[in-house]
Amino acid sequence: MATLSIEQVSKAFGDTQVLKDISLSMEDGEFLVLLGSSGCGKSTLLNMIAGLEHVTSGLIRIDGEVVNDIHPKNRDTAMVFQSYALYPNMTVEKNIGFGLEMRGVGKAERKAAVREVAEMLQIEHLLDRKPSQLSGGQRQRVAMGRALVRRPRIFLFDEPLSNLDAKLRVEMRTEIKKLHQSLKATMVYVTHDQIEAMTLADRIAILKDGRIQQVGTPAQIYNQPANMYVAGFVGAPAMNFLSVEVAEQAGDLGVVLPVKCVGETVKHFIPLPNPERLQGRIGQPVVIGIRPEMILHASWAAATQPIISCDVELLEPTGADTLCVIELAGQAAKARVSPMLAPQPGEMIELAVDTSRICLFDPDTRDLIA
Amino acid sequence: MARAERLPGATGKRRLFGRLFIWSLLLFAALVYLAPLYVVLATSLKDLAEIRAGALLDLPHELNFAAWQAAWSEACIGVRCEGLKPYFLNSLLMSIPAVIISTVLGALSGFALSKFRFKGANAIFSLMLFGCFIPLQIVILPMAQTLGFLGIANSISGLILVHTIYGISFTTLFFRNFYVTIPDDLVKAATIDGAGFFRIFWRIMLPLSQPIVVVAIIWQFTQIWNEFLLGASFTSGGAQPVTVALNNLINTTTSVKQYNVDMAAALIAASPTLLVYIIAGRYFVRGLTAGAVKG
Numbered sequence: 247m248a249t250l251s252i253e254q255v256s257k258a259f260g261d262t263q264v265l266k267d268i269s270l271s272m273e274d275g276e277f278l279v280l281l282g283s284s285g286c287g288k289s290t291l292l293n294m295i296a297g298l299e300h301v302t303s304g305l306i307r308i309d310g311e312v313v314n315d316i317h318p319k320n321r322d323t324a325m326v327f328q329s330y331a332l333y334p335n336m337t338v339e340k341n342i343g344f345g346l347e348m349r350g351v352g353k354a355e356r357k358a359a360v361r362e363v364a365e366m367l368q369i370e371h372l373l374d375r376k377p378s379q380l381s382g383g384q385r386q387r388v389a390m391g392r393a394l395v396r397r398p399r400i401f402l403f404d405e406p407l408s409n410l411d412a413k414l415r416v417e418m419r420t421e422i423k424k425l426h427q428s429l430k431a432t433m434v435y436v437t438h439d440q441i442e443a444m445t446l447a448d449r450i451a452i453l454k455d456g457r458i459q460q461v462g463t464p465a466q467i468y469n470q471p472a473n474m475y476v477a478g479f480v481g482a483p484a485m486n487f488l489s490v491e492v493a494e495q496a497g498d499l500g501v502v503l504p505v506k507c508v509g510e511t512v513k514h515f516i517p518l519p520n521p522e523r524l525q526g527r528i529g530q531p532v533v534i535g536i537r538p539e540m541i542l543h544a545s546w547a548a549a550t551q552p553i554i555s556c557d558v559e560l561l562e563p564t565g566a567d568t569l570c571v572i573e574l575a576g577q578a579a580k581a582r583v584s585p586m587l588a589p590q591p592g593e594m595i596e597l598a599v600d601t602s603r604i605c606l607f608d609p610d611t612r613d614l615i616a
Numbered sequence: 617m618a619r620a621e622r623l624p625g626a627t628g629k630r631r632l633f634g635r636l637f638i639w640s641l642l643l644f645a646a647l648v649y650l651a652p653l654y655v656v657l658a659t660s661l662k663d664l665a666e667i668r669a670g671a672l673l674d675l676p677h678e679l680n681f682a683a684w685q686a687a688w689s690e691a692c693i694g695v696r697c698e699g700l701k702p703y704f705l706n707s708l709l710m711s712i713p714a715v716i717i718s719t720v721l722g723a724l725s726g727f728a729l730s731k732f733r734f735k736g737a738n739a740i741f742s743l744m745l746f747g748c749f750i751p752l753q754i755v756i757l758p759m760a761q762t763l764g765f766l767g768i769a770n771s772i773s774g775l776i777l778v779h780t781i782y783g784i785s786f787t788t789l790f791f792r793n794f795y796v797t798i799p800d801d802l803v804k805a806a807t808i809d810g811a812g813f814f815r816i817f818w819r820i821m822l823p824l825s826q827p828i829v830v831v832a833i834i835w836q837f838t839q840i841w842n843e844f845l846l847g848a849s850f851t852s853g854g855a856q857p858v859t860v861a862l863n864n865l866i867n868t869t870t871s872v873k874q875y876n877v878d879m880a881a882a883l884i885a886a887s888p889t890l891l892v893y894i895i896a897g898r899y900f901v902r903g904l905t906a907g908a909v910k911g
Contacts, residue, residue: 293804296804296808297808298804298807298808318807318808319807319808319809319810319811323808324808325804325805325808327801327804327805328801329799329801331799331801331802331804331805332805333802333805333806333819333820334824335820335823335824344806344809344811344819345808345809345810348809348810348811348815349810392805392809396809
């Protein structure tokens with residue numbers, strides 16, 4: 247149970263700047279996900295919180311106390327590793343109890359604590375086994391148990407689910423969420439999987455090249471991505487980015503969207519809400535971000551939504567939805583329709599555009615135009 | 617799927633001839649290789665009359681261990697006629713501590729060099745590696761001075777020191793290369809769990825090191841036990857290791873050359889290393905090829 251604050255932290259390995267001016271603060275009991283592709287510095291940041299890496303500049307505070315020079319064992323954090331990092335020579339019981347043993351907790355007390363955690367994670371029957379005799383999911387639970395048993399101030403997770411198969415990953419994700427709800431502990435979770443981030447986080451911090459791109463709730467990240475990187479990283483299938491031109495028509499501000507229909511390119515005017523953000527950009531290029539679910543079948547659309555007719559080039563059925571690949575502004579774009587309404591490839595389809603949630607980006611800075 | 621029996625030469629006559637050729641070649645090589653050992657063993661079990669009769673390759677008429685007895689406790693080395701026994705003991709007293717100390721130090725420095733990458737770790741490792749390539753002859757003179765300075769010249773402790781120092785290069789190399797294959801996350805996890813350098817080493821790294829410990833022990837024991845030059849240079853008389861004593865035994869002539877005693881003495885001197893290989897040999901191969909630790 248603790249607050250964590252990271253103040254203008256930078257990290258360099260020799261001449262390579264890995265993290266640049268990172269500032270974050272976490273409430274007690276918050277679940278923060280550090281999201282980014284590999285090499286963005288998210289694991290380094292986690293290691294710095296744990297004390298496994300030195301901070302080049304800036305401050306890290308736990309409960310207000312600067313911990314930069316405090317040894318990892320005295321920071322009272324616990325970490326779950328992607329590789330699980332179970333001690334191969336020890337039984338599950340010893341693995342879980344090792345941290346307590348190092349802290350001089352008595353044998354009887356240790357045994358009781360290990361048993362309690364094992365029951366919580368449903369691994370009591372595995373306590374006498376060695377890690378090599380466990381399946382991936384069981385190892386994962388033991389690794390969690392090792393972190394839980396110490397009741398640390400902050401839990402750190404370093405891609406804990408990446409080595410599991412898809413089904414198990416979803417199960418464990420749910421369990422981690424349950425765990426967080428029942429423990430109400432402060433947790434920092436590193437992942438490159440945006441779905442994990444969306445489902446688990448109270449707040450997400452997206453990193454790229456050692457810089458924070460955006461910090462916000464999953465809804466903020468999804469609906470108002472700060473820039474095109476964030477917009478493209480979060481959401482599957484990815485957001486469609488279309489380069490279009492700003493125009494004015496009948497007093498409305500909007501964009502001109504070229505749509506391919508029956509082999510011809512037809513230009514549609516799409517009026518956009520909050521026209522003030524387009525002031526002074528008439529005739530200039532912008533990038534609009536439309537998520538596939540914002541392009542829906544015309545029969546499901548509200549009356550005010552603009553309708554476009556277009557050729558369907560390809561279909562990608564996913565079961566729940568069918569993705570139609572269409573051509574907008576000269577690029578392939580994806581629209582999400584119900585499988586019942588999906589046409590055949592090559593046919594024409596009438597789609598509506600949900601303009602209320604369209605994002606606008608500056609083509610030069612790639613930042614959101616708010 | 618490729619099927620092994622479909623490969624050319626995998627079945628039929630060609631396979632049979634191929635196999636016959638390979639096996640006979642291997643058998644021949646083994647015979648050539650083992651012939652000297654056979655001669656030594658057979659001669660050690662013969663008496664002098666039988667040896668003089670001249671049939672080198674004949675089996676001994678009876679199992680006669682008199683020569684072994686003589687070599688062990690009666691043969692004259694210089695003016696002392698106590699056999700190899702005291703020197704064999706010297707070698708044990710020298711090898712065992714030297715092997716243990718150099719293995720422990722190698723394990724510790726290998727651990728430090730691979731898991732606690734401080735500034736200059738690689739440079740230090742390269743320098744230690746350099747030690748593997750220094751010929752013994754170069755260090756004899758300075759080492760003799762050092763031992764004299766320390767007051768342990770002509771003693772078993774002196775030899776223990778020399779062999780430990782010389783061995784650290786090799787054991788560090790073994791352990792360092794083994795420990796780089798063990799995931800760093802284990803050390804990180806243990807650090808967060810609150811264990812320090814020595815506790816991580818003792819509780820986590822050492823229990824995982826069995827294969828490489830065996831390699832280090834076999835390597836060091838063989839090197840130290842069989843070493844002759846340093847033993848001959850730094851000791852004389854009662855402190856000599858068995859290799860030097862064996863040489864002296866064979867060079868000590870009374871009246872007739874006792875080939876059977878010489879052969880028995882050679883086998884006695886070689887037996888500990890043979891024994892170590894027989895007991896731990898399979899771990900040796902396994903340790904040399906062992907890679908990462910699973911789990």
